[in-house]
Structure formats: structure tokens, C-alpha cells
Amino acid sequence: MAELLQFVSSGLTVGAIYALVALGFTLIYKASDIINFAQGEFVMLGGMTTVFMTLAGVPLPLAASIAIVATTAIGVALHRFAIEPARGASAVSLIMITIGASIFLRGTAQIVFDRRFHSLPPLLGADPIHFGGAAILPQSLVVLASATVIVTLLWLFIDRTLLGKAVLATAANRLAARLIGIDTRRIVEFSFAISAAIGAIAGILITPIALTSYDVGTLLALKGFAAAMLGGIGSALGAVVGGLLIGMIEAFAAGYLSSNYKDAVAFLIILVVLIFIPQGLFGRAKIERV
Amino acid sequence: MRKIIDMRLLPVLAITAIVVVLPYFFPSAYYYRIGALVLIFALAVVGLNLLMGFAGQVSLGHAGFLGIGAYSVAIGPGYFGAPSWLCLFVGAMLSGVVAFLVGRPILRLKGHYLAVATLGFGLLVAIVLTNEAGFTGGPDGMSVPKLVLFGWSARGADAWYWIAGATFIGGFLLALNLMQSPTGRALQAIHDSEIAALVLGVDVARKKLTIFTISAMYASVAGSYLALFNGHITPDVAGFLRSIELVAMVVLGGMGSIVGSLVGAVVLVVLPQALTVFHEYEQALLGLIVMVFMIFLRRGIVPSLATKFAGWRK
Amino acid sequence: MKVLQRFTVAAAASLLAILSASQQASAQIKIGAVLSATGPASFLGDPEKKTLEIYVEEINAKGGVNGQKLQLVVYDDGGSADNARTFATRLVEEDKIVAMVGGSTTGSTLAMIPVFEDAQIPFISLAGAIQIVEPVRKWVFKTPHTDKMACEKIFADLKSRKLTTIALISGTDAFGKSMRDQCVAVAPKAGITIAIEESYGPRDSDMTPQLTNIRNKVGAQAVVNPGFGQGPAIVTRNYRQLGITLPLYQSHGVASKQFIDLAGPAAEGVRLPAAALLIANILPANDPQKSVVVNYSQKYQQKTGQAVSTFGGHAYDGLMILVEAMQRAKSADKSKVRDEIEKTKGYIGTGGIVNMSPTDHMGLDLSAFHILEIKDGNWALVPGT
Incomplete structure (x- = not known):
């Protein structure tokens, strides 16, 4: 029983990390149909900027705020200088731009920062919380709680604000949205800003657990993307459920089956789920018009 | 009628001429190596372009087939004493069969869902190659015996330049033929509108599966070549970054343009070599160049430039 | 199509130009x-x-x-x-x-x-x-x-502490896998039994499931972790998180002060084989390597x-x-x-x-390695090694 609880705790820890990264994919996709492969770099930028700010003597809360603002600015810049000039290009071309951006940001980060691993102090101390023979770090709960808060805020925003409705309208039909007077360019830019901010927050919160370095983004983006797809891309709730599910599968596979093949088990299950539910757990099937 | 055939064969003839003439300007074996790498990757990219550019299906796991091909010519001769050329064919067949079996369920997925499914497949191959160290040597990789054909052993970069060049041109012709066939026309219909194609009586699932299988075999042969050429192979060959690189070659060169496949491979093989003079900045510059290409030549280098040139002529 | 041809030739020519520009002659070594x-x-x-x-x-x-x-x-x-x-x-x-x-x-x-x-x-x-x-x-x-020497050095230290049954947790990266293979190969000769083996991926952020299995394994007297990068730091943190008290050995792959910084207080008591370089300051003055390191x-x-x-x-x-x-x-x-x-x-x-x-x-030879223990956030030389 104790070991089962420990596996759950590990699954929640890792899953919450994936969920936070997956959430970043959601909003940009919703507004523009783009899978932003530079999302992992937003996560890296959040963590690394905070680390280097604190090393320079800036107090942690201020460092974290600066990191979030800086990453948001980079997100906006990515849209304005790379995505917007290529307006009208196919989805694959736009995705390729985000891949180029991710290589660029990674390449720049290794010069501006360094190529070593770094950590941050956990928010609520490093002493594990014990329950039923299992131990979980308070920081894992912080990550989990943040994912919940972000999902709630996203839902409130989309559902309850005019701007949110504009995002929905843009997602549903860009042309129609423009016809009724929505500045879709602004909406997409806004989605890049928020996604970058979510990424930066994720980066700051997970660094005390997972550590960070200039190239941490690649694998996080890969897992986050998988989580977002498993949950159904475009659904914030799906992103969180997808992330937690993958985290759980990995933990249980490592605990009960084989730690060598835990990633393989995770992707096998994703494959099987998608074969039976082709639009992901919470995704809506898109109807192709002819 | 004669004229149409000429038009079609012109790019093939031009590329053949370039492949044959270029080595006269190669000052050293290093250039042969770069040339051979370009041609080997271009072969894989032609296959992937058939899938992406013509059938409109994305694969983020194509390096998995590269890996199957590579390890076939490493494990086959090493453990079973089979000749390399035979293993190359067996590897291609194996890749075809795997693609067929995997493709059946996952090709029903659309867009990004297909992307994540193929991504998962590629990762599975890489994980197996990394973990089954008894056969594959694990992350450090394993050595690959040289290709021996009729007592002649293919060793130098120049030999591999010619082998890869001949195969690439063969693959090019095959791809052209395929595009002109009824299957090719059906594929383009699928690309334009899957539902419309379905309504017109195209067996969409079957056509997609066929092209997925063929593109896997292209990648497998390229992987075998890469392994035989390098003489040592690591699981990186099947990795996620390799898959992304292949997709980037397709998109940069131009989806749906077979000449573009070659151009995409040229850019992404030669660029990192040229950028080494910038030391620390090479990665940042590589990313920047990819972005600039995609912003200004958004349909890929070859199709975009072709349109522009055509525009200027008028 | 002619345009294409011309373009390809031009591209090939500029390619050659770029490549040869990076060459430069010189009479240096x-x-x-x-x-x-x-x-x-x-x-x-x-x-x-x-x-x-x-x-x-x-x-x-x-x-x-x-x-x-x-x-x-x-x-x-x-x-x-x-x-x-x-x-x-x-x-x-x-x-x-x-x-x-x-x-x-x-x-x-x-x-x-x-x-x-x-x-x-x-x-x-x-x-x-x-x-x-x-x-x-x-x-x-x-x-x-070599990895083999690191394994032998660790095993020798284990024997001197009368510990003969161990658990192995290794990274699946090249370094971890290679050392893991060597440790498994030399264990029988060194009189060491490996009771349980676990692994983790190079970028994993939590290893508690694997360590839980190790904790539950009856008979294991010590844990050895071949690996490098951030993995061993996380293993060490998770080790303390789960309250495992068995002696923990890291490899020469983490032999850098950074490991202590990343693992924090959890690194206390961890042992590892390392070259004299890491302990330059505490090396006795008569050590032949002293001035070099x-x-x-x-x-x-x-x-x-x-x-x-x-x-x-x-x-x-x-x-x-x-x-x-x-x-x-x-x-x-x-x-x-x-x-x-x-x-x-x-x-x-x-x-x-x-x-x-x-x-x-x-x-x-093996004398190149010392066994170090982390004490008060710094390296200390284990006497007699």
C-alpha cells in the first residue's frame, strides 16, 4: 500500500510538470491552430532567468516576476517578428518557424546563461510530507495547485470575458471573427503572450524539482505536446488530465514493470488511446467541410 | 506528348548532371563525405516528402525507420553472418512491414494527432535500440561491417558518394513515376480534400497506407547507407531530433517538390558545417536561418523561388 | 524548369564558396x-x-x-x-x-x-x-x-565496510549504461552481489518509484548509482525524501562541486570515487599530484x-x-x-x-582514484583510499 501511494505521489509530481507544460500549448493552438514547439524554451527561459537573477542578488519573488515578464515579451516578439510576417503560410510552415525559434532560443540561452544545471530553492521548504508510508515534496503540491489555478483562470477567462469569447471566435473561424470586428492578429498575439507567461511560471515552479539547464526545453516540449494531444488539443482540462495521466503511467510502469521501458509504456498507451479516441480524451472532433 | 515527357525528365537530368559533375570541384574526401551525407538524407527526405507533400500526412517518427535500416545492416552481418546487401533489403522489407502494421491503425488519425502517434512510434524504436544493449551495443552504439559486393568493399567517402548518388536518382525517378500513376493522382486528391476524395471513390485508407509503407522503405535504405558509410551507429539515428530534422528538410526544401527534398537536405547538412566559423553562435544562427527561410519562402525554397522566377519572367 | 536547374547550379557553387572560405593556411602545429x-x-x-x-x-x-x-x-x-x-x-x-x-x-x-x-x-x-x-x-x-576502475574502486570500499549485497540504479544514457555494464561484469570477481537493478531516463525528474522498489528489497546493504548530469542529483534528493538510510555511492560521473550544489543537504554522506583534482586543497602537501591539481x-x-x-x-x-x-x-x-x-x-x-x-x-591504475565522502557540503578524503 505504501509503495502504491509512493508511485501515485511520483506520478502526481511528474504529471503536474507535464500538465503545466501542456497548458502552454493549449491557448496558442486554440487561437491559431499552431503547435508552438518553442513552448519548451519558454519553460527554460522562466527557470534560467530566475536562476541567474537570484545569482545576481535579486530577491526570488522579484527575479521570478522579471522572468515572467521577460518571457512574455519574448513570446510577443516571437509572434510579431516571426509568426505574423508569415501570415497565411500553411500550418506546417508555421510549426517549422516555431521549431526554428526553439533552436534559436536554445542557442542564445547557452551563450547568455551557461551550459550547466541549476536549481532553485523550493517555495515551501524541502522536508517531505509523509502520508501512509509515502513521501511527497511540498513543491510537488505547489506545482499541482498552480496547474489547477491556471486551468480555472483559463476557463473563467474563456467563458466569462469578452476577450475570451473573441479567442473562441477566432478559434472557430478566423475570417468570420474578423468580419464581426475582432482584431484576430491581436488575439493571436495575446495568446502567445499568455502561453509564454504560463511557460515561464511552469519553468520557475518545476526547477526546484527537476532542475533546469539551457536545453531542458526539448524533452519537456515533447512530453507536454504528447500530454496535450492525449487530453485533446485545445482543451485546458484535457492538457492537465493528459499530463497527470502520462506522469502516472510512467511512475507505475517504473514501479511495477520496468524502469527501462517506462517511456515506451507511456507512448504505447497514448497510441492505443488515440486509436480508439482519435480526437483525444477531451478534444472535439473537427468536421471537415468540403 | 514528347514534350511532356521531356519536361518531366528535365529535373532528373539536371540533378544527374550536377551529381556527376560536382566531384570535379571536390578538393578532398571531406567534400565527398558531405556530398554523400546530402544524398543519403535526400533519399530519406524524398520518401517523407511523398507522405507529407503528396499525401498530406505528417510523420514525426520517420527516424525510426532510419534506425531499423541502420541496425539491420549492423546486427545482421554482426550476429548472423548475413551479407550486408541482403540485410539492407531485409531491413527495407522489415521497415515496410512495420510501417504497414503500424500505419493501419494510426493513419486514421488526423493532423497533429497523427504527428503525436508517429512521434510515439519513433520514440519506441529509439528506446528499444537504447535498451537492448545485448544486440545493439546500447547508447554507445555498435560497429557496422563494411559493405562488400562481388569482392569489392565500399570504404571511402567517394565510393559512398557514387552509391548514394545513383540510389538517390533511382529513388527520384521512382517517386516521379509514382506521382504520375493513378495512386499518385489519388494521393493528391487526398491532400486537397480527404472527404472529396472519399466521395469520388478513392480508397483513402489504403492509398495512405501504401505511401506510408513506401516512404518507410526509402528511410530504411537511407538508414542502412548511413550505417554502412559511417561504420559505427548509435541510437541517435532513430532519435526524435533526427525525425524533426527530416521534417525540416522536407518543409525547407518545399513540400511536394522532389527537387526540394534535395535542396532541403543540402541546406541542413551543409549549413551546420558552414556555421562552425561562428563558434558559440552556430546554433542560434541555424535557428534564425530556418526561421527566415520559412518566413520569406513560406512554401519552401524550391516552390517559392520557382513562383518568383516565373513571375519575373513575365 | 530551366530556372530550377540554374538555381541548383548557383546553390552548388555558393556552397563550395562557403566551405572553402573556412579554410586557411598556416605553418603552426x-x-x-x-x-x-x-x-x-x-x-x-x-x-x-x-x-x-x-x-x-x-x-x-x-x-x-x-x-x-x-x-x-x-x-x-x-x-x-x-x-x-x-x-x-x-x-x-x-x-x-x-x-x-x-x-x-x-x-x-x-x-x-x-x-x-x-x-x-x-x-x-x-x-x-x-x-x-x-x-x-x-x-x-x-x-x-575507465568505468571498470570506478566500479572496482567502489566495490573495494564496500568490501572494506563489510557490505556485499547492493542495489544498482543507473541512467540509461551512454555514461550510465556503460558503467552499469562494467559494474555488473566485475561484481562476481569482487565478491559483490547485485540484488536489484533499476534505471532512469537521462531527463527524468523523479526517481522515487525505482528507489521505492530498492528500499523494499530485502538484503540490499548499499546503493550504487552510475550516471552523470542532473540524474544523480535527483536520485540523491529522492533517496533522502524516501528516508533511505543505506550508504549511497555515486560515480566519478558527478565528480564536480556542482553535484553538491544541486543535491544540497541530501548529498551529505554520499561517497564516490574521484581523481585527486576535486580535493586539490585538502591533498597532503607531499602528494605528487598536489601542485598540478x-x-x-x-x-x-x-x-x-x-x-x-x-x-x-x-x-x-x-x-x-x-x-x-x-x-x-x-x-x-x-x-x-x-x-x-x-x-x-x-x-x-x-x-x-x-x-x-x-x-x-x-x-x-586504481591508485589514481580516491574515495571521497561529502561532509558539510564539501569533499572529504576517506582515510586509507
Whole structure:
């Protein structure tokens, strides 16, 4: 029983990390149909900027705020200088731009920062919380709680604000949205800003657990993307459920089956789920018009 | 009628001429190596372009087939004493069969869902190659015996330049033929509108599966070549970054343009070599160049430039 | 279509122009290096690159070798063996190097070996695995201790503490896997039983499930963790999180002050085999390595602002062995330099005292390793090791 609880705790820890990264994919996709492969770099930028700010003597809360603002600015810049000039290009071309951006940001980060691993102090101390023979770090709960808060805020925003409705309208039909007077360019830019901010927050919160370095983004983006797809891309709730599910599968596979093949088990299950539910757990099937 | 055939064969003839003439300007074996790498990757990219550019299906796991091909010519001769050329064919067949079996369920997925499914497949191959160290040597990789054909052993970069060049041109012709066939026309219909194609009586699932299988075999042969050429192979060959690189070659060169496949491979093989003079900045510059290409030549280098040139002529 | 043709020709021509622009003639001694300065193995390649650059500059400031300046040509393989092979060809064919230092990982080293053997260029690798120098290859040498030695050293320390049954948790990256294989191979001879084996991926962020299984395994008396990068730091943190009290051994792969910083208080009591370099300051004054390791670590820290790691030290040793061989050969002739590298005797480096021979192209023995224990956030030498 104790070991089962420990596996759950590990699954929640890792899953919450994936969920936070997956959430970043959601909003940009919703507004523009783009899978932003530079999302992992937003996560890296959040963590690394905070680390280097604190090393320079800036107090942690201020460092974290600066990191979030800086990453948001980079997100906006990515849209304005790379995505917007290529307006009208196919989805694959736009995705390729985000891949180029991710290589660029990674390449720049290794010069501006360094190529070593770094950590941050956990928010609520490093002493594990014990329950039923299992131990979980308070920081894992912080990550989990943040994912919940972000999902709630996203839902409130989309559902309850005019701007949110504009995002929905843009997602549903860009042309129609423009016809009724929505500045879709602004909406997409806004989605890049928020996604970058979510990424930066994720980066700051997970660094005390997972550590960070200039190239941490690649694998996080890969897992986050998988989580977002498993949950159904475009659904914030799906992103969180997808992330937690993958985290759980990995933990249980490592605990009960084989730690060598835990990633393989995770992707096998994703494959099987998608074969039976082709639009992901919470995704809506898109109807192709002819 | 004669004229149409000429038009079609012109790019093939031009590329053949370039492949044959270029080595006269190669000052050293290093250039042969770069040339051979370009041609080997271009072969894989032609296959992937058939899938992406013509059938409109994305694969983020194509390096998995590269890996199957590579390890076939490493494990086959090493453990079973089979000749390399035979293993190359067996590897291609194996890749075809795997693609067929995997493709059946996952090709029903659309867009990004297909992307994540193929991504998962590629990762599975890489994980197996990394973990089954008894056969594959694990992350450090394993050595690959040289290709021996009729007592002649293919060793130098120049030999591999010619082998890869001949195969690439063969693959090019095959791809052209395929595009002109009824299957090719059906594929383009699928690309334009899957539902419309379905309504017109195209067996969409079957056509997609066929092209997925063929593109896997292209990648497998390229992987075998890469392994035989390098003489040592690591699981990186099947990795996620390799898959992304292949997709980037397709998109940069131009989806749906077979000449573009070659151009995409040229850019992404030669660029990192040229950028080494910038030391620390090479990665940042590589990313920047990819972005600039995609912003200004958004349909890929070859199709975009072709349109522009055509525009200027008028 | 004509346009296309013209475009392709133009592209090919400009390609040649770009490539040849990077060539430049010079009468210096050219030394090549292919390092994993970026990518998953940058943990190794980054300090190696910095070290080579610092010391080539210093040697040149002092007048070079045999009156000739050294020129270092470094390429970054990004951790890919395929790239390493291409750069190796480039170093031989284009840069015309006379000797090669580097190859950060075993995979890239093995991929490059045929190139340098064909070109008959001395190649000093900085990678760990034993198959680089076993069987002995005429042109290939290496400076780091092998994984096998690290396992033997750990096992010897375990025996001295009367611990014979262990659990193994290793990274699935090249370093972890290679050392894991060596440990499994030498365990029976050392009288060690491996009761349970677990692994983790190179970028995993939580290893508690694996460690839970280890904790629940009856009979395990100690845990050994072959791995490098951030993995061992997380293993160490999770180890304390789960309250496991068995002795924990890390490998020489984490032999850098950074490990202590990352693992924090959880690192207390962890033991690992490491070269004298890490404990430069606490080494007794009469230790033959004292001045070498103190000088290197001070210089590296002063130039880079970062703490030394043993990996940079491997690059230092490789460069110095090469330079001394050139001085003894009184020339930069490839085959004379090779012969002199093989005759290296009593070279005192950061990794130990090197005595090479025609049958031993590494030249280190177990005395090169010390067992260290982390105490009060710093390294301490375990007495008698």
C-alpha cells in the first residue's frame, strides 16, 4: 500500500510538470491552430532567468516576476517578428518557424546563461510530507495547485470575458471573427503572450524539482505536446488530465514493470488511446467541410 | 506528348548532371563525405516528402525507420553472418512491414494527432535500440561491417558518394513515376480534400497506407547507407531530433517538390558545417536561418523561388 | 524548369564558396578537437573545450612547442556520433591536423577511430569506456579512468565496510549504461552481489518509484548509482525524501562541486570515487599530484568563474601528454609523436600518474582514484583510499 501511494505521489509530481507544460500549448493552438514547439524554451527561459537573477542578488519573488515578464515579451516578439510576417503560410510552415525559434532560443540561452544545471530553492521548504508510508515534496503540491489555478483562470477567462469569447471566435473561424470586428492578429498575439507567461511560471515552479539547464526545453516540449494531444488539443482540462495521466503511467510502469521501458509504456498507451479516441480524451472532433 | 515527357525528365537530368559533375570541384574526401551525407538524407527526405507533400500526412517518427535500416545492416552481418546487401533489403522489407502494421491503425488519425502517434512510434524504436544493449551495443552504439559486393568493399567517402548518388536518382525517378500513376493522382486528391476524395471513390485508407509503407522503405535504405558509410551507429539515428530534422528538410526544401527534398537536405547538412566559423553562435544562427527561410519562402525554397522566377519572367 | 536547374547550379557553387572560405593556411602545429560542447553530453564537452582553449593560449604565450605555436581547431558534435565522424573527416582532410585530443563520449570516439586510424593521426580520447583502448589500437589513447576502475574502486570500499549485497540504479544514457555494464561484469570477481537493478531516463525528474522498489528489497546493504548530469542529483534528493538510510555511492560521473550544489543537504554522506583534482586543497602537501591539481583548478576557476570538474582535467591531461610527447620527439611528426605518447612515463596529471606502454594506452591504475565522502557540503578524503 505504501509503495502504491509512493508511485501515485511520483506520478502526481511528474504529471503536474507535464500538465503545466501542456497548458502552454493549449491557448496558442486554440487561437491559431499552431503547435508552438518553442513552448519548451519558454519553460527554460522562466527557470534560467530566475536562476541567474537570484545569482545576481535579486530577491526570488522579484527575479521570478522579471522572468515572467521577460518571457512574455519574448513570446510577443516571437509572434510579431516571426509568426505574423508569415501570415497565411500553411500550418506546417508555421510549426517549422516555431521549431526554428526553439533552436534559436536554445542557442542564445547557452551563450547568455551557461551550459550547466541549476536549481532553485523550493517555495515551501524541502522536508517531505509523509502520508501512509509515502513521501511527497511540498513543491510537488505547489506545482499541482498552480496547474489547477491556471486551468480555472483559463476557463473563467474563456467563458466569462469578452476577450475570451473573441479567442473562441477566432478559434472557430478566423475570417468570420474578423468580419464581426475582432482584431484576430491581436488575439493571436495575446495568446502567445499568455502561453509564454504560463511557460515561464511552469519553468520557475518545476526547477526546484527537476532542475533546469539551457536545453531542458526539448524533452519537456515533447512530453507536454504528447500530454496535450492525449487530453485533446485545445482543451485546458484535457492538457492537465493528459499530463497527470502520462506522469502516472510512467511512475507505475517504473514501479511495477520496468524502469527501462517506462517511456515506451507511456507512448504505447497514448497510441492505443488515440486509436480508439482519435480526437483525444477531451478534444472535439473537427468536421471537415468540403 | 514528347514534350511532356521531356519536361518531366528535365529535373532528373539536371540533378544527374550536377551529381556527376560536382566531384570535379571536390578538393578532398571531406567534400565527398558531405556530398554523400546530402544524398543519403535526400533519399530519406524524398520518401517523407511523398507522405507529407503528396499525401498530406505528417510523420514525426520517420527516424525510426532510419534506425531499423541502420541496425539491420549492423546486427545482421554482426550476429548472423548475413551479407550486408541482403540485410539492407531485409531491413527495407522489415521497415515496410512495420510501417504497414503500424500505419493501419494510426493513419486514421488526423493532423497533429497523427504527428503525436508517429512521434510515439519513433520514440519506441529509439528506446528499444537504447535498451537492448545485448544486440545493439546500447547508447554507445555498435560497429557496422563494411559493405562488400562481388569482392569489392565500399570504404571511402567517394565510393559512398557514387552509391548514394545513383540510389538517390533511382529513388527520384521512382517517386516521379509514382506521382504520375493513378495512386499518385489519388494521393493528391487526398491532400486537397480527404472527404472529396472519399466521395469520388478513392480508397483513402489504403492509398495512405501504401505511401506510408513506401516512404518507410526509402528511410530504411537511407538508414542502412548511413550505417554502412559511417561504420559505427548509435541510437541517435532513430532519435526524435533526427525525425524533426527530416521534417525540416522536407518543409525547407518545399513540400511536394522532389527537387526540394534535395535542396532541403543540402541546406541542413551543409549549413551546420558552414556555421562552425561562428563558434558559440552556430546554433542560434541555424535557428534564425530556418526561421527566415520559412518566413520569406513560406512554401519552401524550391516552390517559392520557382513562383518568383516565373513571375519575373513575365 | 530551366530556372530550377540554374538555381541548383548557383546553390552548388555558393556552397563550395562557403566551405572553402573556412579554410586557411598556416605553418603552426594544428591540433584538432571534436567535443560535445552542446547537447546532452555538454556536461563533459563544455569544461573540456574551455580547458583546451585556456591552455593552448597559455602554451602559445610561453612560446609554443618546439618554437612553433599551437593552433586549436575545435568542433562541436552536439553529442551526435554521426556529426563527430563528419568533423573528424574535416579535421583530417581540410584542417590537416597533426594530432587529435577529444571525443567527449564513447559513442563519438568509437565513430571517429577509423578516420584517425586511416589517416595515421595520434588520437587521445577523453571518453570513459574501456573498449576505446581494449583491444589496443596503434593510434588511439585515452586519459580518463575507465568505468571498470570506478566500479572496482567502489566495490573495494564496500568490501572494506563489510557490505556485499547492493542495489544498482543507473541512467540509461551512454555514461550510465556503460558503467552499469562494467559494474555488473566485475561484481562476481569482487565478491559483490547485485540484488536489484533499476534505471532512469537521462531527463527524468523523479526517481522515487525505482528507489521505492530498492528500499523494499530485502538484503540490499548499499546503493550504487552510475550516471552523470542532473540524474544523480535527483536520485540523491529522492533517496533522502524516501528516508533511505543505506550508504549511497555515486560515480566519478558527478565528480564536480556542482553535484553538491544541486543535491544540497541530501548529498551529505554520499561517497564516490574521484581523481585527486576535486580535493586539490585538502591533498597532503607531499602528494605528487598536489601542485598540478592546485594549479589547474586555480587557473580554471579564475578564467571561467566555474568550479573544476574532472572532465576538464581529462582534457588538460590529454593536451599535456601530447605537448610533452612533441617536445620529446622534437617535432610534430605524426608517427614520432605517436611513439612518444606511447612512451609516456611518470606523467603527473590531474587524473593520476600516467605510465603508458605498447599494451596500455591509458596508463592509469586504481591508485589514481580516491574515495571521497561529502561532509558539510564539501569533499572529504576517506582515510586509507
